[in-house]
Amino acid sequence: MELRQLEYLIAVAEEANFTRAAERVRISQSGVSAQIRQLERELGGALIDRSGRAATLTTAGAAAVVHARAALASVAAMRRAVDDVHGLIRGRLTVGMVTGCTVTSLFDALAALHAARPGIEITLFEDNSDRLVDGVRTGSTDLALVGMAGPPPAGMEALPVVSERIVAAVPRDHPLAGRRRVSLADLAPYPVVCLPAGTGIRTVFDRACAASGARPDIALEASAPGAIADLAARGLGVAILSESIAAARREHLRALLIEDAALPAGLALIWSAAPGPALRELVRHSREAFGLPAPSALADGAGARRRRASRATAGSA
The missing domain is CATH 3.40.190.10 (Periplasmic binding protein-like II)
Known part of the structure; x- marks a missing residue:
């Protein structure tokens, strides 16, 4: 039994047609048919009823499809787990920082990541906040420390670290x-x-x-x-x-x-809403470096703000 046979079985079950299933999996119709017949021989029973105009599942086929989907899902999960490990071993991160703003907690986070995952390459550069936000939005920058006025940019995760007048x-x-x-x-x-x-x-x-x-x-x-x-x-x-x-x-x-400039200026770390394994690791170290709780933890709001302000040595730019 091969994974591709399970994929072909699912395609025929969902398309109810060998021709459309073949187009979906990008092989010939005869190839799909031959592989499913091989699967039926291995399992010892018909999985597809070919007697009508539509290709429908037999009772055995309906039972088999449930396990076929579970098997393919398990394989996909296994691949993701291996990819995550490889990402932490050989990852690469580009980190941006607003020009002229020295926040030592960010350096602490980068140092902690380097010590824990020395195989991750880190590139650090400075720019203004608008261009840093654009870099995170386009994917050229993985994480950035930016000056913010108001809420974080749409479609990004943000970790506020300083907010002041x-x-x-x-x-x-x-x-x-x-x-x-x-x-x-x-x-x-x-x-x-x-x-x-x-x-x-x-x-x-x-x-x-x-x-x-x-x-x-x-x-x-x-x-x-x-x-x-x-x-x-x-x-x-x-x-x-x-x-x-x-x-x-x-x-x-x-x-x-x-008096009439009440909107606070802030500093925040921003990153993509779908981070890879290396970036997730950096975000975790950043939370620890800035003294911030994990998302699931309950935070003391006032205490968290005091910790954030105390760790920023040059304020918000």
Whole structure:
């Protein structure tokens, strides 16, 4: 008995016709007929009633088809299991990271994966969030750490790791430095230094400006949040940063909450909704590295947010 004979039997049973079954399995009609007759001889009874215009199952054939389907399903499961093992031994992953945003927990996850599965090749690169999202969508990138403003992109899995408000950061001798909060209108007289379009912080800022009708004077752009902070510290403009980035530069900058920019900027890991074995392993290590529970576990929401924020060393870009 051969697997192909079981496949042909199922095809004839479902098509009720030898010709259509042959087209479906892509061999000649005579080949299908010969293989099923061989199967009938091995089993010792007719499986197909050929007396009418349609090819129908005999009682024995109906019983045999149930086991034929189960046998083929078991073989498919066995192949998937072997493929999963091979994927973990010889897999290859392309990981993207938003430019200028150092999150050590991601590096911890990559290191843990490398230690556990040294045969998996890892490629890491930087880009802006929009292009990283496109890469995951098209399959050229397996997993990416991106800046996000709002919900995750449709059709992808996402693991939020940071969510915080944006602030205006100014030197301590700046005219606004004595305030704790500002509006977008308050920033209008001053040049702005911010990240380029396509990053999470910039998207939050642009959306807030559009909603309020503000037209900021964006004087300088840089791809790294640290560079934005350094430019502002030298008096070249008001920096638009996340709370954690500004807090890390509190010696030189004062952070002012922007009242009419309530949408948080976030960082999230995103990946395909149908991950392969190597990617599933990386996601598992990422959850552990960021201190996040497995999907089935109950999470303490506030505690999880505190853990996420504490592990991100450069905030959200």
